[in-house]
Amino acid sequence: MTMQDQIIGFRRDRIGARLICLLNVMRLSRKFGVNGKYLWLSEPGGPYPELADPRDFLTAEFVARHIRVVDGPPDLGARRNASAVVPGLSAAAFAATLAEGRRYECDSMSEIVRVMDEPAIEAEAGMRDVAAGLRLAPRLAAALSHARAAIARVGGGDPIAIHVRRGDILDGDPWSYSSWPSKYVPDEFFRAFIAQSTGPVIAFSDTPAAVAHLAQGNPRVVPAGALFDGDSLSPAARDLLELMLMSECAEVGAPSQSAFSRAAAIMGPCQIAALPAALSPETRIAAYDALLDRAIACPDSFHGPGDLAQSLGYAAKHAVTTGRSNELIEMLAGRDGFLDRFPFLYRELAVMAWASGRMQKARRLAQDGLAAPLMRNRDKPQCRQVLLVTESGDKDTIAQDTEAQFLTMLLTGRAAEGPIIPTLAHRLLSQPDNAVARTMQVAPVILPLYTQPAPEGARSGETLPLWLLRLDWAEFLGNPALQRELLQAVGMWQKIKPAADGLDEIEAALAAGDTPAVTAADAARFGHCASVLRLHGRLKRAFALLHWLDAAHPDQPMTHKRLADTCFAAGNRKAGWRWLNSAQQLSGANAMLRLSAAIRATQEADTATAERHLAKAAEHWPGLGLIATVRRDFQPRLP
Helix, strand or coil, rough: CCCCCCCEECCCHHHHHHHHHHHHHHHHHHHHHCEEEEEEEECCCCCCCCHHHHHCCCCHHHHHEEEEEEEECCCCCEEEHHHHHHHCHHHHHHHHHHHCCCHHHHHHCCCCCCCCCCCCHHHHHHHHHHHHHCCHHHHHHHHHHHHHHHHHHCCCCEEEEECCCCCCCHCCCCHHHHCCCCCCHHHHHHHHHHHCCCCCCEECCCHHHHHHHHHHCCCCCCEHHHHCCCCCHHHHHHHHHHHHHHHHHCCEEEECCCCHHHHHHCCCCCCCECCCCCCEEEEHHHHHHHHHHHHHHHHHHCHHHHHHHHHHHHHHHHHHHHCCCCHHHCCCCCHHHHHHHCCHHHHHHHHHHHCCCCHHHHHHHHHHHHHCCCHHHHHHHHHHHHHHHCCCCCCCCCCCCCCHHHHHHHHHCCCCCHHEEEHHHHHCCCCCCCHHHHHHCCCCHHHHHHHEECCCCCCCCCCCCCHHHEEEEEEEECCHHHHHHHCCCCCHHHHHHHHCCCHHHHHHHHHHCCCCCCCHHHHHHHHHHHHHHCCCCCCHHHHHHHHHHHHHCCHHHHHHHHHHHHHHHHHHHHHHHHHHHHHHHCCCHHHHEEEEEEEHHHHHHCHHHHHHHHHHHHHHHCHHHHHHHHHHHHHHHHH
């Protein structure tokens, strides 16, 4: 890696994710006329020794032009994450940052990185054009031609594909200790997808035996591995060739976050049907019912214990919505060895028990989960959430110190996943006289606009979406994956629409130079809209709304905080600090605003100011764990 490589890509996993990242780097570099290289990690003694040399898969000329082989992870600290930053910039703004010498690193593994004013269809065409320039090593090119001919001989019309991800998720250490719903799809959903077509189905999988179990003798299902019989290829080489074949299918039923199938969709015309969401509601519910019935009545019918465990992650959520939680809990009663081998199931069972009102059972399961030796850190937060909301033994009572723990979980990594934090958020923010409501300052008029019902069959109350709670405090999300999720999981219009009544007329009036009057309730709605516009890079529109609101209803702390956020997003840090300091003065003892200031100071490497605000936050809210989280997550970035 050299300084003149303004965009570099790096992934340390399998070939599908590496190819997506490589193609993104190639496309962005070409589109904006800068140097870019993909850093290919070569670890002969690592988890993927077959990926040690990219020239085993691609021609030496192609590798020399686009790839640099490295023997260890690069230092990316001085670069901005393209996947997190670029979608919030216009093409002109991104080009300007590149012209100024800003350097970026790309780690995209399942999506096309594009600027906010670039149409998706244009970006997709650009990626396919870049992918057409991939040059396979001669031996792989011959094997691909052989496989294409074999598919043609199958007959029966154009094939579709399924991607049956199993492998180390079934029984690998440590992957099988946790659940992977975005990478693992139970058999029932694949069978429902297959039933919608009449032609051949090419099954791509890292576990051929799992395909045979899923197919149950269906002759339409053709294992992709059979297309390469007689070719002595490495597993990684087969992966690459299968990727090329998958890209040529019309449709691929796959997990929602499969880097392998996403790479195929980027490289060719295939469309991804993310399962189970891509199924019609009726078909999807029928498949869920079949899965839950099989899990309760025939747990030994699965393709081994790992298949049962991963499938139970799906079945547990359906059990809550259908009021069958107790059946599933009882089926697993006494299977302590199974639960300890797949400890994430303690989390699922504890949440099911909580949702069905069995507080003591939920608490015991959560405690057992936290004590399980193989429990992964990523699965512990929901157990802690269960303990948090069952501490009093009364489902309707908020225990002491819950507010502090809630804020810490909400803004710390993946600690807020699951139904508990969204439910607790609605309860806390609906009661304005508590520390969370006073500190987060979500306007009461916003809550009913975004309140969502709990799943049918659950007695967990109403919920609020996590993105709404994080919108005005996005600077706390240090994890690039959470930043992307906040930006992309729910579209801009979906975020605005419930609060947008009259927004078009207001923006038109402001553009014409008018300053219409506005009630306090409407001001709260339009302030929320301004926050969404700022998050999605519409800074000019956000500024127009916020300055109008500040003039109409002066000295509102959240208006000033939102103006600060928008100034920081625009690169005007001096104005950002002016508005943020004003928000603090107007709010008094607000620990969250102090922590926000500490994060902003850390971004400027101003240690003294960051420490001063951290100390003030501790004065305003003694015992708030979020203070330690901010210190841990952000201060290591200081020089």
